[in-house]
Amino acid sequence: MSEQYRCHTCHANFEITDNIWKCPKCGGLLDLVKEKVVLDPTKWKDREASLWRYIEALPFSNDSIGWRNVTMGEGYTPLIVLDESEPHTFVKVDYMMPTLSFKDRGAAVLIAKAKELGVTKVVEDSSGNAGTSIAAYAKRAGIACDIYLGKATSPKKIAQIKAHGATIHAIDGNREAVAAAAQEAVTEEQTFYASHVYNPYFYEGTKTYAYEIWEQMNTAPDSVIIPVGNGTLLLGAYYGFKDLLNNGLIMKLPRIIAIQAENCAPLARAFANHKQTAEPVENAGTEAEGIAIAAAARSEQILAAVRETNGEFITTSEEEIIAAREALASKGFYVEPTTAANYAGYLKYKRQQHEMIVIPLCGAGIKAN
Numbered sequence: 001m002s003e004q005y006r007c008h009t010c011h012a013n014f015e016i017t018d019n020i021w022k023c024p025k026c027g028g029l030l031d032l033v034k035e036k037v038v039l040d041p042t043k044w045k046d047r048e049a050s051l052w053r054y055i056e057a058l059p060f061s062n063d064s065i066g067w068r069n070v071t072m073g074e075g076y077t078p079l080i081v082l083d084e085s086e087p088h089t090f091v092k093v094d095y096m097m098p099t100l101s102f103k104d105r106g107a108a109v110l111i112a113k114a115k116e117l118g119v120t121k122v123v124e125d126s127s128g129n130a131g132t133s134i135a136a137y138a139k140r141a142g143i144a145c146d147i148y149l150g151k152a153t154s155p156k157k158i159a160q161i162k163a164h165g166a167t168i169h170a171i172d173g174n175r176e177a178v179a180a181a182a183q184e185a186v187t188e189e190q191t192f193y194a195s196h197v198y199n200p201y202f203y204e205g206t207k208t209y210a211y212e213i214w215e216q217m218n219t220a221p222d223s224v225i226i227p228v229g230n231g232t233l234l235l236g237a238y239y240g241f242k243d244l245l246n247n248g249l250i251m252k253l254p255r256i257i258a259i260q261a262e263n264c265a266p267l268a269r270a271f272a273n274h275k276q277t278a279e280p281v282e283n284a285g286t287e288a289e290g291i292a293i294a295a296a297a298r299s300e301q302i303l304a305a306v307r308e309t310n311g312e313f314i315t316t317s318e319e320e321i322i323a324a325r326e327a328l329a330s331k332g333f334y335v336e337p338t339t340a341a342n343y344a345g346y347l348k349y350k351r352q353q354h355e356m357i358v359i360p361l362c363g364a365g366i367k368a369n
């Protein structure tokens with residue numbers, strides 16, 4: 001599969017190189033343009049239970065084997081009924097991944113691509129889970145790794161990153177200051193920005209979330225509930241369901257029900273006000289650190305995706321997040337507050353009778369404080 005970068009703002013195309021991460025002309029975000037993805041489910045069933053069973057749909061040549069030295073078996077996570085009293089609601093247990101969060105989908109694909117490009121060092125900024133994931137896969141691939149994070153990041157996540165030998169840069173400032181520090185380093189050192197926000201290869205990994213749901217259900221659900229900060233999973237799922245639609249495997253896109261924490265909800269506000277892009281907000285503080293994004297770089301794409309699916313936004317309070325975490329634990333699932341925020345959103349969602357819904361359990365509870 002051959003691909004190029006295309007600027008989301010000015011639509012200029014660029015060759016894929018190891019040190020381009022935004023449009024050199026206008027500073028816009030880069031998307032990936034590629035040949036049409038052809039999905040052939042008959043090829044999947046005999047393959048290994050990981051996201052690499054969809055290799056033809058991933059941005060590597062079909063005979064590419066480089067990923068074999070990078071993969072840790074990520075993907076193809078269980079999809080199960082949440083509770084027999086709610087037979088139409090499924091959870092996809094995406095914390096059953098090598099580093100205990102769904103971010104491994106994106107990190108595995110992104111680092112495999114970095115390896116293919118001959119990259120020797122990557123830089124990433126993160127509120128925690130993406131950083132731990134990139135650190136793990138970079139180490140496995142023999143690539144040096146610098147992770148920028150906020151000083152308030154969960155000590156458990158910092159310990160996890162350190163264990164993989166990454167260099168940690170703890171920044172005294174908000175999430176946006178952390179990203180700015182990483183981007184400055186990337187520009188100065190001309191290194192590879194392994195960003196789960198800017199680098200479109202990350203979404204090539206998270207799109208497999210949709211393929212797996214389709215394969216496991218033999219159809220698409222009516223709705224998917226997705227927590228959103230930077231849109232890592234939301235945009236990936238959207239791209240994945242679009243591929244399924246374009247291949248005639250589904251007749252319509254599932255509604256995307258996007259969940260934000262009430263205390264940091266720039267996208268929900270923009271959606272309610274019918275805006276095309278989200279203005280930054282002040283983060284008033286939330287336990288759901290994974291979606292505490294006050295200024296979402298891809299807000300235009302996220303808002304458009306939710307609108308296209310006839311979806312909606314729901315916000316959840318801190319009290320609701322805490323209660324939802326306890327409720328999930330009482331069903332056997334110990335999750336991070338970010339995942340609890342998502343479940344809290346599901347509990348507030350006014351669904352139709354027999355509406356089939358999938359909820360991701362994104363991060364393991366043991367990663368949080």
Ligand SMILES: [Zn+2]
Binds near residue numbers: 009024025027
């Ligand atoms: Zn541009």
